[in-house]
Amino acid sequence: MNRFGIFVAAVAGCLAMTISVSAANNVSTHGTKMKTKKFSIAFVNDIHAQLEPHPELFWQGDESERVHNAGGLSRIATAFKQLEAQRPHGMLKIDGGDTFQGSGPGAWTQGEVMVRPLNALGFDLAIPGNWSVAYGAKQLQTLSEKVNYPMIAANIFDAKTGERSFRPYLVKEVNGVKIGVLGFTDPDVPSRQPPHMSEGLNFQAAKVLQPLIDELRNEEKVDVVVLVTHIGLHKAVPLTRQLRGVDISLSADTHERTYEPIEVGDVWVVEAGAFGSLVGVMDITMSEGKIVDRQWELIELREDKFAEDEQVKKIVDEVLAPHRERMNREIGHTDIWLERYNVMSTSMDRLIADAVKESAGTDIALSNGFRFSPPTAPGPITEADLWNWLPLNLEIKVGKAYGQQLIDYWESEFENVFSKDPLRMYGGWLARPSTNMNVQFDSTAKANERLRSLEIDGEPVDPEKSYSLAAGARKGQPEDQIHRVKRCHVTKQIEQTTHDAVRDYLANQGDVKDTGKPPVRCVVRPEVLRSQYLDFIKRRQQEHEADPHEAELLDENAQHDDPQTTVNSSSDSSKKETKDE
Numbered sequence: 001m002n003r004f005g006i007f008v009a010a011v012a013g014c015l016a017m018t019i020s021v022s023a024a025n026n027v028s029t030h031g032t033k034m035k036t037k038k039f040s041i042a043f044v045n046d047i048h049a050q051l052e053p054h055p056e057l058f059w060q061g062d063e064s065e066r067v068h069n070a071g072g073l074s075r076i077a078t079a080f081k082q083l084e085a086q087r088p089h090g091m092l093k094i095d096g097g098d099t100f101q102g103s104g105p106g107a108w109t110q111g112e113v114m115v116r117p118l119n120a121l122g123f124d125l126a127i128p129g130n131w132s133v134a135y136g137a138k139q140l141q142t143l144s145e146k147v148n149y150p151m152i153a154a155n156i157f158d159a160k161t162g163e164r165s166f167r168p169y170l171v172k173e174v175n176g177v178k179i180g181v182l183g184f185t186d187p188d189v190p191s192r193q194p195p196h197m198s199e200g201l202n203f204q205a206a207k208v209l210q211p212l213i214d215e216l217r218n219e220e221k222v223d224v225v226v227l228v229t230h231i232g233l234h235k236a237v238p239l240t241r242q243l244r245g246v247d248i249s250l251s252a253d254t255h256e257r258t259y260e261p262i263e264v265g266d267v268w269v270v271e272a273g274a275f276g277s278l279v280g281v282m283d284i285t286m287s288e289g290k291i292v293d294r295q296w297e298l299i300e301l302r303e304d305k306f307a308e309d310e311q312v313k314k315i316v317d318e319v320l321a322p323h324r325e326r327m328n329r330e331i332g333h334t335d336i337w338l339e340r341y342n343v344m345s346t347s348m349d350r351l352i353a354d355a356v357k358e359s360a361g362t363d364i365a366l367s368n369g370f371r372f373s374p375p376t377a378p379g380p381i382t383e384a385d386l387w388n389w390l391p392l393n394l395e396i397k398v399g400k401a402y403g404q405q406l407i408d409y410w411e412s413e414f415e416n417v418f419s420k421d422p423l424r425m426y427g428g429w430l431a432r433p434s435t436n437m438n439v440q441f442d443s444t445a446k447a448n449e450r451l452r453s454l455e456i457d458g459e460p461v462d463p464e465k466s467y468s469l470a471a472g473a474r475k476g477q478p479e480d481q482i483h484r485v486k487r488c489h490v491t492k493q494i495e496q497t498t499h500d501a502v503r504d505y506l507a508n509q510g511d512v513k514d515t516g517k518p519p520v521r522c523v524v525r526p527e528v529l530r531s532q533y534l535d536f537i538k539r540r541q542q543e544h545e546a547d548p549h550e551a552e553l554l555d556e557n558a559q560h561d562d563p564q565t566t567v568n569s570s571s572d573s574s575k576k577e578t579k580d581e
Ligand SMILES: [Zn+2]
Pocket: 046, 097, 098, 129, 130, 131, 230, 252, 253, 254, 581
């Protein structure tokens, strides 16, 4: 068996599952039972400043999709209490990052609004996410001092002093088991986020990790090493594969919901969705310093299953009180659900891209495949919704590009999302064009050969014709770049921002009744694709069965193609395209 092979544990259903590793057979040897010790870990990630309960879309396998009211820090509190009560042996509570940014109140207070409720949840530790620098390096430091638990990161350094900004790891003892927890934040933060955000910080690549794992093992003498990463599931899996001595790998950033853990050798890699709508719990049984049994359950924090904790609810109400009036200000009305859980195209993003196009008066508009925001229910659309959809208010940039540039742009976007090498994937989903663009592609074709047809207003795009385009402008982006279309001409920033565009659009359009046809369509996949990477694994698994050589080749690629995420390489983020989902 190829010990580096990845496979999704093939256990159907969403309930807790148990896979006993081989050592389990030794628990009882020669009739004498060895002493076992248990501990548990509760894990949340990518809360994105969603303090309150909200509608959430749930799906699983082929099961039909369901919307439930879910989440809220008050509901996380209830879940933590219940899980702890069921586990008298002890449980660590870990936050995988991207906690302080993603909502209006988060942005208006530079994350401060999160501090009090978070401090009531009793976390043992957290790691910074890529958006933890949203309010600058200094504010990240301030927030990390205000929360009553440590933030850890092995690879974030003060650019001036060269000192680590956070402790690289933490050693915790639970029920007599010594656990080393190591934090790793995306080394591409300086290019993924607008560069000014992380000014003053230096992010190191994954090469920092192996010596620290060895230190935990050999000097701290821990029994278990837990790696917590905020680099996306598609990178957490190869990274886990390359490191020696990791027992548990907790992943964040891509908001993936691993109802079933991804097995990498003996290690489970898991991610627990986003927005506080889910919490994962892993139960570990140890014997003679080895893991002999483990279970993972991804729990949906639905209103019909978990009540809100009164005390935390009260704190959330108090911290939001000064912002209520602004949050509740109505800017429009929708008759339909607006959601953003699709790799290809979503109703929320169609509305945003069309709003930017209208505001700019250009031929087309482009918007990011953001993962922010839970669904918006039919009813009034408020400022709080707008800030959930677009937590950064960007000035709109307009300019011109030839058809050929748009063709090249789409090929590059497809590669970002559907690369055969997961290390080439970016965290985000496909870019969102205004609905007058029609993009058909084959995701399974080779890089640069995926585009099948490209139309604007029903006419095929002419490579030599010039088109006007608009998109939100990122601070620090090259002047001649619009979204990720390079070398545009006659670019300029207009007075309007992306928020202005959406407000005006909603005011002019009246009730949202329809957001048009999905402008981006994959010719070989169903219209709805909920996960970029879990789907990738599933396909690869199928291909592996058909042709074992292909999987081996992909493993090779994963290990050598991209020096960024390969252990023992240096970080050179300047080469990366910017993408900030
Ligand atoms: Zn993230």
